[in-house]
Amino acid sequence: MAKKNTAMMEQYQKIKDQYPDAFLFYRIGDFYELFNEDAVKGAQLLELTLTARNHKAENPIPMCGVPHKAAQGYIDTLVDQGYKVAICEQVEDPKLAQGMVKREVIQLVTPGTQTDNNSETAKDNNYLASVVYSATLDQYGFSYIELSTGELKVTLLDSADAVLNEVINLSSKEIVVDDSISTNLIDNFKKLGILISPQNSVDEENGSEIITNIDNELLRLSLNVLLSYVAETQKRSLSHIQPARQYQPNSYLKIDHNSQYNLELLKNIRTGKKSGTLLWVVDDTKTAMGGRKLKQWVERPLIKQKEIEARQSLVETLLDNYYERNELREALIKVYDLERLAGRISFGGGNARDLIQLKSSLDQIPKIKHVLNQLDTPEFQQIYERLDDVHDVYQLIDEAIVEDAPISVKDGGIIKHGYNDQLDKYRDAMQNGKKWLADLEAKERQLTGISNLKIGYNRVFGYFIEVTKGNIAKLDDSRYNRVQTLTNAERFSTPELKAKESLILEAQEKSRSLEYEIFAKIREQIKQQIPRVQKLASGISSIDVLQSFATISEREQFVKPKFNHDKLLKLINARHPVVEQVMGSQKYVPNDVLMDAKTKILLITGPNMSGKSTYMRQLALIVILAQMGCFVPAESAVMPIFDQIFTRIGAADDLISGKSTFMVEMKEANQAIQNATENSLILFDELGRGTSTYDGVALAQAIIEYIHDKVHAKTMFSTHYHELTGLSDELKQLKNVHVGASEKDGHLVFLHKVLDGAADKSYGINVAQLAGLPTDLLARAQSVLDHFENNDEETGKNANLAITPESVSVETEAAEEQQLELFKVETQPAEKSNLSKKETKIMNEIEKTDLMSLNPMEVMNLVYQWKQKLNEK
Numbered sequence: 001m002a003k004k005n006t007a008m009m010e011q012y013q014k015i016k017d018q019y020p021d022a023f024l025f026y027r028i029g030d031f032y033e034l035f036n037e038d039a040v041k042g043a044q045l046l047e048l049t050l051t052a053r054n055h056k057a058e059n060p061i062p063m064c065g066v067p068h069k070a071a072q073g074y075i076d077t078l079v080d081q082g083y084k085v086a087i088c089e090q091v092e093d094p095k096l097a098q099g100m101v102k103r104e105v106i107q108l109v110t111p112g113t114q115t116d117n118n119s120e121t122a123k124d125n126n127y128l129a130s131v132v133y134s135a136t137l138d139q140y141g142f143s144y145i146e147l148s149t150g151e152l153k154v155t156l157l158d159s160a161d162a163v164l165n166e167v168i169n170l171s172s173k174e175i176v177v178d179d180s181i182s183t184n185l186i187d188n189f190k191k192l193g194i195l196i197s198p199q200n201s202v203d204e205e206n207g208s209e210i211i212t213n214i215d216n217e218l219l220r221l222s223l224n225v226l227l228s229y230v231a232e233t234q235k236r237s238l239s240h241i242q243p244a245r246q247y248q249p250n251s252y253l254k255i256d257h258n259s260q261y262n263l264e265l266l267k268n269i270r271t272g273k274k275s276g277t278l279l280w281v282v283d284d285t286k287t288a289m290g291g292r293k294l295k296q297w298v299e300r301p302l303i304k305q306k307e308i309e310a311r312q313s314l315v316e317t318l319l320d321n322y323y324e325r326n327e328l329r330e331a332l333i334k335v336y337d338l339e340r341l342a343g344r345i346s347f348g349g350g351n352a353r354d355l356i357q358l359k360s361s362l363d364q365i366p367k368i369k370h371v372l373n374q375l376d377t378p379e380f381q382q383i384y385e386r387l388d389d390v391h392d393v394y395q396l397i398d399e400a401i402v403e404d405a406p407i408s409v410k411d412g413g414i415i416k417h418g419y420n421d422q423l424d425k426y427r428d429a430m431q432n433g434k435k436w437l438a439d440l441e442a443k444e445r446q447l448t449g450i451s452n453l454k455i456g457y458n459r460v461f462g463y464f465i466e467v468t469k470g471n472i473a474k475l476d477d478s479r480y481n482r483v484q485t486l487t488n489a490e491r492f493s494t495p496e497l498k499a500k501e502s503l504i505l506e507a508q509e510k511s512r513s514l515e516y517e518i519f520a521k522i523r524e525q526i527k528q529q530i531p532r533v534q535k536l537a538s539g540i541s542s543i544d545v546l547q548s549f550a551t552i553s554e555r556e557q558f559v560k561p562k563f564n565h566d567k568l569l570k571l572i573n574a575r576h577p578v579v580e581q582v583m584g585s586q587k588y589v590p591n592d593v594l595m596d597a598k599t600k601i602l603l604i605t606g607p608n609m610s611g612k613s614t615y616m617r618q619l620a621l622i623v624i625l626a627q628m629g630c631f632v633p634a635e636s637a638v639m640p641i642f643d644q645i646f647t648r649i650g651a652a653d654d655l656i657s658g659k660s661t662f663m664v665e666m667k668e669a670n671q672a673i674q675n676a677t678e679n680s681l682i683l684f685d686e687l688g689r690g691t692s693t694y695d696g697v698a699l700a701q702a703i704i705e706y707i708h709d710k711v712h713a714k715t716m717f718s719t720h721y722h723e724l725t726g727l728s729d730e731l732k733q734l735k736n737v738h739v740g741a742s743e744k745d746g747h748l749v750f751l752h753k754v755l756d757g758a759a760d761k762s763y764g765i766n767v768a769q770l771a772g773l774p775t776d777l778l779a780r781a782q783s784v785l786d787h788f789e790n791n792d793e794e795t796g797k798n799a800n801l802a803i804t805p806e807s808v809s810v811e812t813e814a815a816e817e818q819q820l821e822l823f824k825v826e827t828q829p830a831e832k833s834n835l836s837k838k839e840t841k842i843m844n845e846i847e848k849t850d851l852m853s854l855n856p857m858e859v860m861n862l863v864y865q866w867k868q869k870l871n872e873k
């Protein structure tokens with residue numbers, strides 16, 4: 001026994017040495033076993049019991065195992081946590097093996113190559129990326145593959161930052177690199193939690209036929225590295241991989257990863273989930289592949305007007321044709337994940353149920369085509385004509401495969417009666433044999449007079465006649481050969497039964513293997529047609545996304561935006577699609593965005609919490625929606641097409657470097673002003689607040705001037721620095737707007753309405769009051785504020801920011817009065833001041849009046865009333 005163990009452990013070690021960075025799942029009988037360090041760590045991660053092999057020996061070998069039937073869940077758990085799993089199978093029949101059973105790793109499952117996804121992740125893509133660098137060209141060749149769908153893309157990138165952006169945008173969990181990649185870039189990947197898989201040997205044969213259309217050497221190298229890794233890890237047919245397609249990151253609206261993160265396009269910052277994101281708002285797709293395509297469209301909005309308008313026009317037709325759209329949606333619900341089915345069938349792992357799913361999906365295509373044909377526009381006619389329903393594959397499956405096929409492909413019960421003559425003959429033989437057995441049972445009962453005599457079957461003894469112990473005496477011994485003795489019964493065979501048995505078993509065996517043969521042939525035939533299925537899948541997923549846009553646009557009352565080349569941005573009553581959803585459309589206050597060709601910068605002031613960031617984010621989301629081809633949440637929308645969006649919104653730290661907020665702010669500001677063009681959109685939310693007031697104001701002003709004079713991008717800049725509002729005198733392309741708020745009975749009321757001009761004050765202390773800070777603390781803040789403001793008036797703006805307790809104490813009493821009035825704690829009599837009661841009252845009224853919300857006539861009336869009051873005796 002010990003010897004066998006040693007031989008086995010030797011074999012184990014040999015294999016393990018080839019996969020040092022993976023958990024080796026080593027197949028023994030019905031289990032996958034893990035040994036040594038794999039076992040110790042695996043037991044912990046998978047919550048398995050750690051045992052030991054040879055536990056009596058001096059150095060027992062740690063071991064744990066999982067049943068092979070339940071292995072998938074365990075493999076997924078490890079891979080989801082960023083580990084690799086090498087699956088090592090017995091590759092010969094143990095019964096026939098001489099010596100150790102031969103074992104080989106048949107697949108290396110890694111985070112980027114995992115394809116058995118459960119339904120929760122069906123709408124996610126899993127991209128395995130690869131990058132190589134050419135020092136001569138100072139360029140990167142970057143490619144990625146989605147193994148379950150066969151999508152393969154490649155591009156050239158100019159900087160390490162651009163590579164990081166792509167990897168983050170794709171949410172890749174794993175990247176294949178060769179030794180041209182610097183440790184710096186590798187470290188950055190690691191910080192993002194991405195698994196690095198080095199691949200330094202390249203076999204150009206791998207997938208050479210799918211990269212024939214790519215002639216750039218760096219691109220080919222990147223693809224070769226990627227495909228060599230895929231070939232080495234997957235060790236199975238990859239015939240479904242689609243020919244590589246070169247893409248240009250700059251043929252899309254560029255949204256860098258921080259902006260994508262901050263704008264919550266795909267993931268909610270707080271929860272990391274889809275809920276509360278732009279994707280969440282526009283996703284009413286009915287198929288998993290539609291869901292994945294939608295995600296790609298959100299990540300990559302278009303920049304060519306023609307392409308955007310082509311999508312818009314399809315959405316409009318679908319929106320206008322309610323019944324057809326509904327029919328389409330009903331058909332789409334019944335379409336399974338064609339892309340992943342195609343992947344499974346190509347991998348050679350597809351079973352009969354996959355084929356049935358493929359068939360019932362294909363069954364929907366004529367219905368979908370019928371609807372498209374009814375949508376009588378040239379665009380839909382074109383789609384209708386181009387959509388190949390792959391009917392031959394449908395027919396083949398329909399003729400051959402039974403509807404309720406089992407999961408196993410080797411146990412028969414898959415092929416329909418009438419499909420293959422030979423198979424039908426075997427099946428008849430089996431059927432006859434079974435009838436013969438039933439007859440035999442009846443005959444034997446009669447002959448022996450034993451009414452509970454029965455004929456049974458087991459794997460070891462084959463068919464047998466079973467008689468309970470009490471009835472044994474009734475048997476004529478000479479006819480029966482005893483084969484097995486049980487506690488209560490004896491089992492016998494007869495030469496006649498043996499002869500029939502071999503006929504039945506032979507027919508059964510032949511039937512099974514013939515069924516498998518036929519099935520494999522059909523699968524192979526379908527495999528040849530996979531590119532057509534993939535093309536169909538792509539068409540269907542686009543239709544699904546477009547119907548989702550139409551459905552959402554109708555439900556949420558979105559309108560079709562119009563594009564112009566005159567840099568005119570005019571959104572009337574626009575809404576933030578996510579905030580509106582969350583708070584309910586009745587409560588949301590719509591706002592206009594008005595920037596003509598000459599307005600480059602909107603300087604937004606207003607109290608905290610009034611809605612400045614919401615207003616800015618709203619614009620970014622509307623731009624993205626519009627350029628995806630979707631309609632937008634507004635009453636009307638006229639807009640230019642933007643080439644890039646830059647944002648500095650929210651307090652999110654840098655995903656990679658963990659730099660301080662201010663550093664990140666400045667880096668992002670720099671990114672924007674260096675790379676933005678006059679066609680870009682820049683959103684800066686309170687830029688400069690991360691440093692001292694003077695520095696902050698100075699930098700903010702300089703950045704605004706720089707954008708105004710040199711960059712010319714459309715820019716929204718929100719700020720609490722009221723000093724900046726004076727810039728509109730100098731900078732002709734800058735316009736002040738503010739988010740309105742007013743005080744009512746000493747309380748702050750947010751209007752959430754964006755109005756022309758600068759805000760009159762900050763209301764910071766009022767917001768603090770709303771947040772529930774203690775009253776005496778608020779009183780103190782008010783007195784400090786008053787001191788600042790008085791100082792400003794006496795000695796010029798912000799002259800003395802250094803405050804000492806002494807310097808404020810002089811003012812405290814008078815200031816307290818003012819604040820107490822503000823917060824409605826009326827304990828101090830107003831007579832203490834030099835003003836009369838009447839005058840104080842009028843003063844308070846003046847203070848509370850929100851000039852911005854009144855028209856000139858109303859102001860006149862008020863002044864008239866005050867004068868009247870003053871003159872009253």
Ligand SMILES: Nc1ncnc2c1ncn2[C@@H]1O[C@H](COP(=O)(O)OP(=O)(O)OP(=O)(O)O)[C@@H](O)[C@H]1O
Nearest residue numbers: 587588589590607608609610611612613614615752
């Ligand atoms: N147009 C709107 N209609 C209704 N509610 C809104 C609107 N805009 C914003 N809000 C509400 O006001 C809250 C604060 O908005 P937001 O964060 O945009 O304010 P802010 O002015 O940027 O604040 P701060 O200056 O403190 O960053 C939002 O969470 C939302 O609930």
